[in-house]
Amino acid sequence: MDEKIITSIVCPGCGCLCDDIDVQLSGGSIVQINNVCSWGIGRFVDRKKFANKKERKRPDGHYTRINGARKSVPLDEACQLAADVIRAAKRVLIYGLCQSGNRAQARIYRLGKKLGATFIPSEGPLVTMFLEQFKQNGLSLCTLEDVRNRADVVVFWGANPIHSCPRLVSRYALFARGRFTERGEEDRKAFIIDLHPTELTKVCNEAILKDGDDLALLRALRTLLNGEKPEEYGTVKPKQARELAKALEEGLYIAFFCGRGPFYGNDGKKFLKEMVDLVAYLNEKANCVLLPLATDFNTMGFYHTILRDGDCDVLGKSLMYDVRDWKPRKGDVVIGLGSDFIWFLSDEQKVRMRTKDVKVISISSYETLTHVNCTVALSCAMAGIEVDDLAYRLDSLPVKLKGIRKPMLPADWEILERLETSLKI
Known part of the structure; x- marks a missing residue:
């Protein structure tokens, strides 16, 4: 059997898009992977994300459901059937978008605009807020390498990277040794702000636990940084808030990672606005950045697709905040x-x-609950595993994805191209 070792490839397992993965192939199959987390293993060898011993089933063709029975059909016929369904629709909604390469995102965005569709990103509650704030005020961003090399204060707010971007803490945010952080975690102060204790609680300087009082804590921090005494701290202990405020005041390079938590509910927009204001205030004396902790590997790619088209006005019109609002x-x-x-x-x-x-x-690479029970199932190859594509890291850095396994199915962007042809629009 032909054996081959491919080094320094990109893992499409999460928003980190780690680029130090080494893979050994034998007879076209992956037999060994180095430098990869459990999420990445699941992606490369078709296993479940949180249970690597369980196989994640892949589809072997395209299907339609007629009178409750699932029937295998050729791709062209499946695309024509899908086109017929779309033409008969009164309203088209497009969900997901963040687990596909940029080529597919660009095509489905173009198609959706022609159809007058409503887009519902899988990471909508988090990044839609960032996009809105970017439109209004701009954001302070940086690369993950900057975090590794320079950040001496790291704050995870409503974010648990162990369950969203597993290697973030080891490669960039906490344990990594950088140019100006040569001792790794010894040169950093790390804080986690969350509802419940997490895996990071034991390794962060302080675990600030709260009960949904993100705004109250945020306002208390701003008051403390102004040298005043806050009237309230929410459910957070005053001592904890003071220690965090002191670290922010003394920090030379501060990195905030925000997860989805603070953006659920009615105060999400207020929270982000005041968080952006806090970052701007801290930037007057030091460097401070704010990064969304996007889980899906190409969340930022979809939002760059919107920005490239100059379509920030899509917010509130054809971009739905959360699928639960549907x-x-x-x-x-x-x-x-x-x-x-x-x-x-x-x-x-x-x-x-x-x-x-x-x-x-x-349109999926896996036999999911949706793919098995849908009207038309269009099965595709995996971007970054079987076909080449482009993705954007959680810090908005574009990264090339390289297919290393022979695809048995067409790429998702090819399927969308055929679907658009079938629709004749």
Whole structure:
């Protein structure tokens, strides 16, 4: 058998897009992987993300569902059937978008605009807020290498990288040794602000636990930094807030990583605005950056697609904040791109989908709950594993993805190209 070792390839397992992965191939199959986390292993060898011993089933063709029975069909026929479903729709919604390469994102965004579709990104609650704030005020960003080399204060706010970007703490944010942080974690102060204790609680300088009082803590920090005494700290102990404020005041390079938590509920927009204001205030005396902790490997790629088209006005018009805001109605057609759409719906939404006869078209590399039960299933190869593509890291750095396994199915962007041809628009 032909054996080959490929070094320094990019892992499309999460938003870190680690570029130090070494893979050994034998007979076209992956037999060994180095420098990879459990998420990456799952991606490379088709295993479940949190249970690597369990196989994640891949589809072997394209399917349609007729009278409740699943039937295998050729790609061209599947695309034509999907086109017929879309043409009959009163409203088209496109969900997912963040687990596909940039070529597929660009094509489905162009197609969605022609159809007047509503986009629902899988990471919507987090990054939609950042996009809105970027439009209004701009944001302070940096590369992950800057965090590794310079950051002496790191704050994880509503973010647990162990369950979103597993190697972030070891490669960049906490344990990594950089140019000006030669002792790694000894040269950094790290804080975690979360509802519950997490894996990082034991290694951070302080674990500040709160009960949804993000705004109260944020305002208390701003007051402390102004040399005044806050009227309230929310559910946070005053001593903890003072220690964090002191670290922010003394820090030379401060990095905030924000997760989804603070953006759920009615105060999400207020929180981000005041967080951006705090970062701007800290930047008057030191360097301070704010990065969204995006889990899906190409979340930032979709938002760059929007920005490249100059479509910031899409917010509030054709970009839905959260899939939980969707109320299924008769005539709806949902296109799921690289996502398990049905998995994230409430029981009420699932019931309404059945009663309103909502059609679903799935474009996926895996046999997900959605892909198995949809109206038309268009199966595709995996970007960064089987086909080349482009993705954007969580810090917005573009990274090339390299296919290393022979694909048995077409790329998602090729399927979208055929679908657009079938629609004749």
